[in-house]
Structure formats: C-alpha cells, structure tokens
Amino acid sequence: xxxxxxxxxxxxxxxxxxxxxxxxxxxxxxxxxxxxxxxxxxxxxxxxxxxxxxxxxxxxxxxxxxxxxxxxxxxxxxxxxxxxxxxxxxxxxxxxxxxxxxxxxxxxxxxxxxxxxxxxxxxxxxxxxxxxxxxxxxxxxxxxxxxxxxxxxxxxxxxxxxxxxxxxxxxxxxxxxxxxxxxxxxxxxxxxxxxxxxxxxxxxxxxxxxxxxxxxxxxxxxxxxxxxxxxxxxxxxxxxxxxxxxxxxxxxxxxxxxxxxxxxxxxxxxxxxxxxxxxxxxxxxxxxxxxxxxxxxxxxxxxxxxxxxxxxxxxxxxxxxxxxxxxxxxxxxxxxxxxxxxxxxxxxxxxxxxxxxxxxxxxxxxxxxxxxxxxxxxxxxxxxxxxxxxxxxxxxxxxxxxxxxxxxxxxxxxxxxxxxxxxxxxxxxxxxxxxxxxxxxxxxxxx
Amino acid sequence: xxxxxxxxxxxxxxxxxxxxxxxxxxxxxxxxxxxxxxxxxxxxxxxxxxxxxxxxxxxxxxxxxxxxxx
Numbered sequence: 001x002x003x004x005x006x007x008x009x010x011x012x013x014x015x016x017x018x019x020x021x022x023x024x025x026x027x028x029x030x031x032x033x034x035x036x037x038x039x040x041x042x043x044x045x046x047x048x049x050x051x052x053x054x055x056x057x058x059x060x061x062x063x064x065x066x067x068x069x070x071x072x073x074x075x076x077x078x079x080x081x082x083x084x085x086x087x088x089x090x091x092x093x094x095x096x097x098x099x100x101x102x103x104x105x106x107x108x109x110x111x112x113x114x115x116x117x118x119x120x121x122x123x124x125x126x127x128x129x130x131x132x133x134x135x136x137x138x139x140x141x142x143x144x145x146x147x148x149x150x151x152x153x154x155x156x157x158x159x160x161x162x163x164x165x166x167x168x169x170x171x172x173x174x175x176x177x178x179x180x181x182x183x184x185x186x187x188x189x190x191x192x193x194x195x196x197x198x199x200x201x202x203x204x205x206x207x208x209x210x211x212x213x214x215x216x217x218x219x220x221x222x223x224x225x226x227x228x229x230x231x232x233x234x235x236x237x238x239x240x241x242x243x244x245x246x247x248x249x250x251x252x253x254x255x256x257x258x259x260x261x262x263x264x265x266x267x268x269x270x271x272x273x274x275x276x277x278x279x280x281x282x283x284x285x286x287x288x289x290x291x292x293x294x295x296x297x298x299x300x301x302x303x304x305x306x307x308x309x310x311x312x313x314x315x316x317x318x319x320x321x322x323x324x325x326x327x328x329x330x331x332x333x334x335x336x337x338x339x340x341x342x343x344x345x346x347x348x349x350x351x352x353x354x355x356x357x358x359x360x361x362x363x364x365x366x367x368x369x370x371x372x373x374x375x376x377x378x379x380x381x382x383x384x385x386x387x388x389x390x391x392x393x394x395x396x397x398x399x400x401x402x403x404x405x406x407x408x409x410x411x412x413x414x415x416x417x418x419x420x421x422x423x424x425x426x427x428x429x430x431x432x433x434x435x436x437x438x439x440x441x442x443x444x445x446x447x
Numbered sequence: 448x449x450x451x452x453x454x455x456x457x458x459x460x461x462x463x464x465x466x467x468x469x470x471x472x473x474x475x476x477x478x479x480x481x482x483x484x485x486x487x488x489x490x491x492x493x494x495x496x497x498x499x500x501x502x503x504x505x506x507x508x509x510x511x512x513x514x515x516x517x
Contacts, residue, residue, distance in 0.1 A: 001498065002448050003485050241460065376485035380452065381500050382459045392453040 002375040002391070009398065010391060011167045011372050013290040014050030018398045022407050023049055024136040026274050027144055029287050029299060030124075031055050031131045032159055035330055036063065043087060044330065045078040048133075050292045053122075054078045055131060056098075059085045064098030065133045067120035072105070096121075127151070128301050129159035130287075142406075145272065145416040149284055149303040157284070157303045158314045162326055163334045164363050167372040168296035172288040174366050175277040175298075176386040178254030178267050182237050184365060186351035188358050191215050195227025197235060199351070209350045213357035216282060233258050233425055234265040241385040242432065246440050247414040249273040249393065251421075252386045253432040258425050266432045267423040271386070272416060273393060273409030281423030294371040297333075298359070326360075335363045414440065450512050451478055455499055458516040472501040473515040479505035 002010060013020045031046050036057040043056035045068060052068040054077040064087065068076055075091035082088075086103050088095040093106040100121025102114035123134045123141060127150040134141045149157050164171055174180070182189070183199050186206070192215045196206040208221050221228060236256035243252040249271040258265040270278040278285040284302030291297060304310065314328065326335050338360065344350035354360050380388060397407035406412075422435045455472055462469050474482075482496050482503060489496065496503040501516070509515055 001452065001482065001485060003481055006448055240463075377488075379497065379500070380456075382456055382463075385456050385460065388449070388453050388456050391449040395449040 001378050001380060004374065004376055006395075007372075007375045010375075010394060011169055012050075012293050013168070014293065017050075018402070019394065020049055021401050022394065022397045023274055023290070025140065025401065025407050025410065026136075026142065027125065027132045027134055029130040029275065029289055030065065030133045032161060032299075033126055033129050033131055033154075034159070036131070040082045043078050043080060043082055045076070047291045047295075049135060049290055051135075053133075054080070054087065055124075056080075056082045056087050058082065058087075058098050062098045063124040063126065063131055064096070065122045065124045065131070066096060066098075066100060070094055071102075071117070071119050098124075129154065129157055130299065130301070142410040143412060145276070145411060147272075147276070147278070147285065147301075147416050147419070149301055150417070152303055155310050156306060156308070157301060158310055159299065159301050160314060160328070161297050161299045161333050162359055162363060163291065163295060163297050164367055165295050165334065165371065166367045166369065167293060168288055168290035170366045170369055170373055171296050171298050171362075172275075172277075173387045173390065174362050175279075175286045175288055176252065176269055176271050176390060177384070178252075178269060178386075179237070179239055179241075179383040180365075181267075182232060182234070182256075184352060184361050185358050187354075188213060188215055188361070189232050190351075191220055192217070192231045193219070193221030193225070193228030194231040197232075199237065204351050205348050207349065209344060210355045210357070213355065214359075215357065229259075230425075232265075233260070235259065236265075238383065239267075241383055243385050243389055244433070245389065245393075246270075247409065248411070248416070248419055249409050250386070250389055251433075251436060252389075255432065260425065262428050263425050264428050264430075265425050266435065268421045268432055268436055269386070270419045270421045270436070271390065272419055273397075273407070278419060278421040279423075280421040282421075295334075298363075300359070326356075335360070335367070337364050337367070340364075448478070448481060451514050452499065454512065455514040455516060458514070459499060459501075462516055469501060469516050471504050471517045472498055473504045473506040473509050473517060474498075475509045475511045475514075476505045476507060477511055478514070479503060 009018050030048050035044050039059050039061050043054050046053045046055050054066050054068045056064050070089040072094050075089050077087055079090050080087045086095045086097045095104040096119050097103050100118040105114050125132045125144050186204050187210055190206045191208045197204050208223050234256035239254035239256045243250055251270050254267045256265040268280045275289055276285050276287045287299040289297045338355055340353040345353040352361050354364050393408050400407055420436050459469055483490055
C-alpha cells in the first residue's frame with residue numbers, strides 16, 4: 001500500500017513532478033516510426049509525460065521532436081507544413097529545423113531573434129520500430145537502451161500499441177505481475193491448448209472459446225481437440241517469487257510446481273527501468289509509457305523469425321479484436337473494451353468473458369481500477385513482490401534525483417542487449433539464474 | 448512506505464524459504480499510524496490493520512524502515 005501522498009508522487013509524471021523528473025532522465029519511446037514513414041510526410045502530435053510535442057521527418061529523412069506549439073503565438077506545429085528541411089507554422093510562417101533552429105520568421109525582418117533563440121527540441125533515436133526521445137537536461141543523456149531487437153531489420157519485428165485510459169502505473173504493474181497469468185488469462189491458455197484448470201474452488205473446463213484471439217506462439221487448440229501438454233505446465237496459482245535487483249532494474253522469477261515430478265516451471269521477467277518488461281516465453285517485451293497522468297501507451301515489440309510475414313503477424317496481434325475496439329491507425333489506438341460475455345462466463349465457456357486475448361483482458365482489469373487507482377486501499381500480498389520492488393526503485397530514484405544524483409538503472413553499467421528472459425521447465429534444484437546468462441546485464445557469467 | 452513494504456515482503460519470502468511460518472508484522476508506531484490514516488474505512492469498521500496479509504502490530508522498538516516479521 002501507499003499513502004495518498006505517496007500514490008500521487010508515484011503516478012504523476014508532468015514537468016516538475018518528482019516522478020516526472022525521474023522519467024525524464026531515461027530515453028523514452030515516444031512514437032511509432034511507422035507513423036512517420038518518409039521524408040516530408042505529415043507530422044504527428046505526440047503526448048508523453050504530460051507534455052505535447054510535434055514529431056516530423058524532414059526532407060533529408062532526419063527526425064525532429066519539438067515542443068508542439070510555435071514559439072511565436074502558440075499555434076500547433078502539427079498543423080504545419082513539412083518542407084525544405086523544416087516544419088513551417090501555418091499561422092505566420094515561422095519555420096523550424098529538426099534541432100529547433102528557427103530558420104525563418106517571415107513577419108520579423110530582423111534576424112536578431114532567430115539568431116539568439118531556439119525552439120524546444122529534443123534528441124531522437126530510431127530503434128526497434130520506435131522513435132525514442134530524451135527529455136532530460138541537455139548533455140545528460142544516458143546510454144541508449146539497445147535491446148536485443150533494437151538493431152533488427154524492420155521486417156523482423158512487429159510493433160503494436162494500445163492506448164489505455166488509466167494511469168501508467170496500473171499498466172506497468174500488470175506487466176510485471178506473473179501471478180495473474182494462470183487466472184485472468186485462462187481463456188488464452190485454453191485457446192493455446194492447456195485444458196481444464198482451477199481457480200480456487202472454481203473448476204474451469206478450459207475448452208477453447210475465443211478462437212480468433214492472438215495467442216503466444218500462434219498455435220491454437222480447436223474445440224474437441226485434446227489439451228496440449230506443456231502449454232502452461234502447472235496448476236500452481238500461488239507461485240513462489242524470487243527477485244534479484246540488477247543494474248538495469250530487476251529479474252524476477254515466478255516459480256511454480258510443475259506437473260512433472262521433480263521439476264519446476266519457471267517464468268522469468270526482466271524489468272528494465274523505467275518502462276520495459278522483457279517477458280519470458282515471448283521474443284520481445286512490453287513497454288509502458290505515460291502519455292499523461294490519466295493515459296498511457298502499452299507497446300508490444302516482438303522480434304519475428306527471419307522470413308516471417310510481418311503484416312500477417314501484426315494483423316494477428318489484433319486478431320479477434322473488433323476494429324472499433326482497437327486498431328493500428330493512430331486515431332484508433334485507444335482501447336475501447338468489448339462487451340463482456342456474461343452468458344459464456346455463466347455457461348463455463350469463458351473465464352473472463354473478454355474476446356481479444358491477453359492485452360484486452362489486461363486492459364479490462366487495469367482500466368477498471370479507475371483513471372488513477374488509490375493504492376491506500378490495496379492489500380498487497382507477498383506474491384506482489386515485483387510490484388513492491390518496482391515502487392521502491394522509483395522511490396529510490398526520486399530520492400537520488402532530489403539529491404542531485406542519477407536515478408537507478410540509468411544504463412551506464414550494463415548492456416541492454418544482454419538482458420534476457422525465459423519461460424521453461426527445469427529441475428527442482430536448478431537455479432533459475434542459470435537460464436539468463438549475464439543476468440546482471442553484463443558480460444559476467446551466470447552464477 | 449514503499450521501503451517498509453519491500454523490506455517486510457523480502458523478510459516474508461526469506462522466512463518461507465527457511466520453512467518458517469509468519470504470524471504478524473511489527474512496525475514502528477509512525478508506520479502503524481500512516482497505515483491507519485490511509486485505511487480509514489477499515490479502522491471505522493473495527494477491522495484489524497493488516498499488511499502483506501499479516502496483522503500489523505505497533506512496536507516502539509522497531510525502526511521506521513526496518514519492520515520485523517514474526
């Protein structure tokens with residue numbers, strides 16, 4: 001639990017807030033590169049950390065990320081013309097370069113102003129299908145987080161974004177919470193092929209119901225087919241949690257009794273401060289970025305095997321989701337929940353009643369807590385250790401920033417590309433750290 | 448509070464790892480009061496204050512950031 005004051009500090013991200021100051025010291029994924037496909041294409045408005053910006057790609061293909069409003073009279077540059085290696089405000093024609101240089105001021109003949117003043121501009125880095133920006137003090141940029149997928153060719157990874165209308169910590173805490181997977185996502189497990197399962201006293205038949213949903217690995221079990229062994233090889237809904245703080249954040253292992261005697265089912269998540277969860281059993285991660293205090297983007301970035309059909313994979317990410325609920329277009333990325341199918345729930349066909357797979361199920365519960373959940377009311381349990389540690393690391397970072405130091409996990413003492421996660425069955429006496437070599441994010445051998 | 452909860456949670460897992468059972472969580476009076484102030488609804492209903500599934504006990508011998516799991 002947190003006091004009301006602590007909750008405010010944790011959740012609010014605007015300029016000058018304690019958490020806002022922390023987050024501005026990391027590279028922040030701000031937009032999809034696919035939204036700025038080529039030179040002089042239309043600009044886009046970007047809202048992150050409670051501020052509005054304009055992103056554009058100039059005539060030479062360089063990305064610009066500027067304060068949204070023209071510094072003359074405040075018109076939005078998202079209305080502007082992208083031309084001649086800059087973006088021109090429609091109102092009085094002021095024109096800006098990607099680095100914030102004021103190139104032209106047609107209604108001001110003197111060059112004194114534009115020679116002395118620059119528009120707010122921020123460093124941009126293209127990686128993994130995303131445009132990352134640094135909003136902290138100039139000259140304090142940390143090393144860029146080159147995740148394993150960052151340098152892959154565009155055709156080898158897929159990016160999908162859902163905007164959720166709730167505070168970002170509700171989504172972030174969900175991304176590092178393994179103990180809900182065998183419960184909330186029972187419908188997904190059923191479609192993957194896991195078969196009957198129980199939640200407390202409830203026995204769930206586990207027959208596939210939502211056949212169109214996106215499932216990890218893409219393999220579906222059809223109604224009437226036998227369960228597939230190994231899909232989620234444990235009936236244990238009270239995993240043991242082991243967590244190790246690392247230079248990048250933490251690794252945490254949810255350890256469940258496996259169906260097979262003498263074995264355990266280990267699902268390791270790597271959390272890289274402050275936005276990214278690399279999730280075992282997938283080949284990528286989930287990045288949660290605050291847009292403002294009451295909305296966030298959850299971005300899935302997943303690497304595909306060479307030769308995969310990227311368009312098909314990205315379409316599968318939205319499979320089973322009504323385009324009215326969530327689509328790839330910039331104007332259609334806000335999650336609108338489908339109607340919960342109470343009839344299917346009552347009949348035992350569905351556990352959660354939400355079609356669309358894990359991200360819709362997650363979105364349903366995370367937004368259901370309200371726009372900004374009051375954590376004074378919560379009752380955490382030891383299985384929430386990762387959530388608890390996340391909040392502590394942020395609290396530590398706030399104190400460090402206030403004392404004039406760098407926040408935790410800034411990236412100078414580890415390599416993001418070495419950070420991995422895994423989900424597998426191992427011998428009961430095996431140490432899960434052996435599964436994530438260099439688990440400190442360094443070249444150090446696994447223990 | 449995040450430090451107190453993290454330290455207590457770690458102690459619980461350590462105790463379980465060692466095969467011990469845990470029955471209560473002793474915290475400084477300041478922490479106890481902070482929890483009580485945040486949980487006014489539960490206090491009004493005369494429910495016991497609990498944290499991490501354990502009954503909370505105020506103990507002057509416990510330092511603010513060093514809760515003790517019993």
